[in-house]
Amino acid sequence: MAKRVAxxxxxxxxxxxxxPDVNGQELINEAVKRALQDADLTMKDIDAVVIGNMxxxxxxxxxxxxxxxxxxAVMKPIIxxxxxxxxxxxxAIGGYHIVASGLFDRVLVIGWEKNSESDTTxxxxxxxxxxxxxxxxxxxxxxxxxxxxxxxARYGATDRDGARxxxxxxxxxxxxxxAQLRKEVTLEEVLxxxxxxxxxxxxxxxxxxxxACAIIMASEDLAxxxxxxxxxxxxxxxxxxxxxxxxxxxxxxxxxxxxxxELYKKVGIREPRKEIDVIELYQPYxxxxxxxxxxxxxxxxxxxxxxxxxxxxxxxxxxxxxxxGGVISCNPIGATGLIRCAEAAMxxxxxxxxxxxxxxxxxxxxxxxxCWWTDMILHGSEKPEY
Amino acid sequence: MDxxxxxxxxxxxxxxxxxxxxxxxxxxxxxxxxxEDAGMEMDDIDNVVTTSNxxxxxxxxxxxxxxxxxxxxxxxxxxxxxxxxxxxxxGLTRSLSGSYDTxxxxxxxxxxxxxxxxxxxxxxxxxxxxxxxxxMVSASAMQARAFMHRxxxxxxxxxxxxxxxxxxxxxxxxxxxxxxxxxEDVLNSExxxxxxxxxxxxxxxxxxxxxxxxxxxxxxxxxRKPVWIxxxxxxxxxxxxxxxxxxxxxxxxxxxxxxxxxxGLSNPRKEIGLVELYDAFTYQELMWLEEMGxxxxxxxxxxxxxxxxxxxxxxxxxxxxxxxSGHPVIAAGLIRIAEVVKRLRGDxxxxxxxxxxxxGTNGLCGQSHCVWILGKDK
Numbered sequence: 001m002a003k004r005v006a007x008x009x010x011x012x013x014x015x016x017x018x019x020p021d022v023n024g025q026e027l028i029n030e031a032v033k034r035a036l037q038d039a040d041l042t043m044k045d046i047d048a049v050v051i052g053n054m055x056x057x058x059x060x061x062x063x064x065x066x067x068x069x070x071x072x073a074v075m076k077p078i079i080x081x082x083x084x085x086x087x088x089x090x091x092a093i094g095g096y097h098i099v100a101s102g103l104f105d106r107v108l109v110i111g112w113e114k115n116s117e118s119d120t121t122x123x124x125x126x127x128x129x130x131x132x133x134x135x136x137x138x139x140x141x142x143x144x145x146x147x148x149x150x151x152x153a154r155y156g157a158t159d160r161d162g163a164r165x166x167x168x169x170x171x172x173x174x175x176x177x178x179a180q181l182r183k184e185v186t187l188e189e190v191l192x193x194x195x196x197x198x199x200x201x202x203x204x205x206x207x208x209x210x211x212a213c214a215i216i217m218a219s220e221d222l223a224x225x226x227x228x229x230x231x232x233x234x235x236x237x238x239x240x241x242x243x244x245x246x247x248x249x250x251x252x253x254x255x256x257x258x259x260x261x262e263l264y265k266k267v268g269i270r271e272p273r274k275e276i277d278v279i280e281l282y283q284p285y286x287x288x289x290x291x292x293x294x295x296x297x298x299x300x301x302x303x304x305x306x307x308x309x310x311x312x313x314x315x316x317x318x319x320x321x322x323x324x325g326g327v328i329s330c331n332p333i334g335a336t337g338l339i340r341c342a343e344a345a346m347x348x349x350x351x352x353x354x355x356x357x358x359x360x361x362x363x364x365x366x367x368x369x370x371c372w373w374t375d376m377i378l379h380g381s382e383k384p385e386y
Numbered sequence: 387m388d389x390x391x392x393x394x395x396x397x398x399x400x401x402x403x404x405x406x407x408x409x410x411x412x413x414x415x416x417x418x419x420x421x422e423d424a425g426m427e428m429d430d431i432d433n434v435v436t437t438s439n440x441x442x443x444x445x446x447x448x449x450x451x452x453x454x455x456x457x458x459x460x461x462x463x464x465x466x467x468x469x470x471x472x473x474x475x476x477g478l479t480r481s482l483s484g485s486y487d488t489x490x491x492x493x494x495x496x497x498x499x500x501x502x503x504x505x506x507x508x509x510x511x512x513x514x515x516x517x518x519x520x521x522m523v524s525a526s527a528m529q530a531r532a533f534m535h536r537x538x539x540x541x542x543x544x545x546x547x548x549x550x551x552x553x554x555x556x557x558x559x560x561x562x563x564x565x566x567x568x569x570e571d572v573l574n575s576e577x578x579x580x581x582x583x584x585x586x587x588x589x590x591x592x593x594x595x596x597x598x599x600x601x602x603x604x605x606x607x608x609x610r611k612p613v614w615i616x617x618x619x620x621x622x623x624x625x626x627x628x629x630x631x632x633x634x635x636x637x638x639x640x641x642x643x644x645x646x647x648x649x650g651l652s653n654p655r656k657e658i659g660l661v662e663l664y665d666a667f668t669y670q671e672l673m674w675l676e677e678m679g680x681x682x683x684x685x686x687x688x689x690x691x692x693x694x695x696x697x698x699x700x701x702x703x704x705x706x707x708x709x710x711s712g713h714p715v716i717a718a719g720l721i722r723i724a725e726v727v728k729r730l731r732g733d734x735x736x737x738x739x740x741x742x743x744x745x746g747t748n749g750l751c752g753q754s755h756c757v758w759i760l761g762k763d764k
Contacts, residue, residue, distance in 0.1 A: 003484075054440070054447070055439075055440040055441055055446070055467070056440055059508060059512070060508065060509075060512065061505060061506070061508040061509040062468070062509045062748060062749045062750070062753075063467075064467075064468060064622070064748060064749070064754065065509065065622060065625055065748055065749030065753045065754055066509070066511075066625055066749075067625075068622050068624065068625050069624075069626075073622055074622065074623065074624050075621060075622070075623065075636065075640060076621065076622065077619070077620045077621055077622070077641075078620075078622045078754065079466060079472050079475065079476060079620070080466065080467045080468055080472075081464060081465060081466055081467065081476070082440070082447075082465060082467045083447065083449060083464065083465050084446065084447035084449075084450070090464055090465070093464065094464065094476060096483070097476070097479045097480045097485065098476070098479045098483075100479070100482075100483035100484055100485070101387075101388075101478070101479035101480075101482035101483045102387065102388060103387060103479060103482070103618075123446050125446075126444065126445050126446045127445060127446040127447040127450055128450075129451075130445075236462075236485070237462060238462050238463065238464070239459075239460070239461075239462075239463075240449070240450075240453050240458060240463045241453070241454065241458075241459040241460070242450045242453055242454060242459075243454055258460070262462075370447050370450055371450060
């Protein structure tokens with residue numbers, strides 16, 4: 001019989017473009033200490049550790065083994081999960097299953113990346129098929145630009161629509177002391193910023209970041225005894241299809257629509273727009289804030305821009321998205337999905353301070369990566385009804 | 387632990403260079419063999435865990451290359467980076483978490499496309515250790531010396547591990563290096579890193595393994611008699627070699643003790659009838675056996691010389707031929723699990739064992755270990 005699982009503590013570093021003052025292990029340690037402090041626990045209370053990042057960014061092999069000096073996992077079980085950009089969400093889902101299995105009661109989940117030490121695009125490029133994909137289309141931004149162009153052609157959206165999402169997230173980031181980029185921008189500034197890959201301007205995309213995030217997950221008995229109001233994990237779902245880059249349905253994120261349908265079906269959500277109170281979306285560039293909420297079933301296909309322009313996804317709107325400022329304000333890749341999870345948890349726990357959405361009953365956090373991949377977690381303030 | 391079982395296993399032949407196979411080709415072959423073994427269709431699999439390593443594959447997000455070939459395109463899927471025993475552990479938790487009943491676990495690598503000295507050098511501290519040129523072989527040679535010094539284990543005893551395991555491989559159609567050799571052959575083979583001769587070292591290999599895990603609800607529903615998972619535990623020691631007593635493996639002792647306790651084994655030396663362990667180098671078979679408490683300190687070499695670990699004896703160790711006869715990194719631990727399963731089921735020479743142990747390792751000189759106790763009976 002499955003056991004209920006909750007997040008009982010979160011911690012993250014103050015994310016920056018470059019942290020020359022710490023090495024990777026020390027960066028990890030900052031996030032771990034904050035998560036333990038938040039949950040009022042010590043490392044002795046932790047039964048097992050799940051860690052994730054992308055190897056080729058820092059060039060460290062067997063990161064699980066290397067990391068123990070920073071994570072405190074010496075003489076504890078530690079396991080590494082990694083799935084590219086989705087890693088942060090993948091490891092949270094990993095923590096969930098490991099606790100739900102009943103084999104461990106308290107699990108520490110750590111995501112980290114020191115992108116200042118990496119050739120980010122170079123490393124991402126090697127993900128793709130060496131013969132067919134790598135030379136022509138690989139890397140992150142080219143694929144995203146193709147998606148945005150396809151979406152604009154299909155549904156008549158414009159680069160102003162994308163810029164509107166950027167304005168929203170960059171404004172939200174000013175409420176988040178941990179975000180890397182905390183400066184409001186105007187639509188005109190976004191559109192006037194350098195063009196990186198048409199239609200994506202510099203201010204439409206995420207930065208490169210050094211940062212780490214940690215969360216603590218606990219079984220039901222320990223969660224209810226926790227110092228914090230627990231954030232209950234209601235359901236998880238993901239899809240990681242990949243054949244070749246040309247197989248994707250550009251302008252739609254199939255992995256997101258399939259994961260969402262599974263997630264809603266598991267818990268009986270019929271009208272996600274009304275039943276979800278806040279979303280922390282792994283949105284590496286602004287146009288994803290239009291497209292992927294359609295695939296998530298929040299609005300119909302082609303309706304994303306109108307919904308966003310109406311202020312519905314702003315703080316105070318019907319369904320605030322990325323109160324943290326999201327990925328375009330901060331992107332330590334292996335940690336990014338876990339930051340979404342931690343921020344969603346903080347919303348449910350009522351610990352989001354200046355970026356708190358009132359009275360959150362259900363939150364969704366997502367991960368994006370690989371080749372149009374999606375990971376999703378549904379969070380809830382009450383114990384799940386199963 | 388709630389009950390779960392392994393209900394199907396499949397693997398490719400282990401070869402030095404599978405020139406005509408991509409990672410996906412290897413995964414496809416192993417997965418289909420596992421499905422066939424279990425009497426299952428891909429639709430019977432609820433979710434998938436692949437196991438790979440970006441360094442060994444020379445690809446970022448190395449799981450991308452095998453997901454579709456592992457049938458994961460329309461399923462929930464995840465990826466463990468590390469030895470296959472760790473991948474299988476995560477697969478087990480997914481079958482116990484209430485989300486899925488059946489989990490397909492795969493693990494692959496192609497040593498033929500890798501430069502192992504550079505890849506394992508990248509596991510050392512980038513500032514203090516990498517520049518020394520250390521790699522898995524040189525570090526393991528130091529560990530072998532430390533172990534021999536503490537226990538009095540001899541070079542000849544190490545060589546006997548190689549003789550036994552390559553000989554055992556002659557009965558394993560999947561093995562890469564199956565041959566009859568003598569202690570002298572091992573001692574006369576090229577010195578790679580003192581005290582490790584070439585025949586003390588496992589080869590460079592290509593291969594993939596797949597294992598299907600089911601919870602109790604589904605374990606008995608398919609063709610095979612389930613092999614039950616009695617205990618699983620893993621543990622990591624300190625990172626820097628200098629922070630450890632290199633002649634010991636504290637983390638292996640801890641993992642083994644916990645796995646025995648989970649399985650309810652009070653006298654594992656008697657109760658375990660079969661061991662498949664991670665013998666990347668000859669000394670590791672002896673050292674891991676001692677550190678798991680399966681024989682006394684300094685006794686493994688002497689017992690080996692008496693034939694105590696022979697495939698036809700009461701306590702066979704690496705009857706498949708072990709890693710010395712084929713070492714596709716990452717897959718190697720999952721292959722250990724599969725070999726134990728096959729022998730407990732009785733489809734390979736199994737010596738009638740009821741309980742078997744499989745062990746895998748991550749990191750340098752056995753920093754992190756995973757120990758599995760599998761049983762024929764519920």
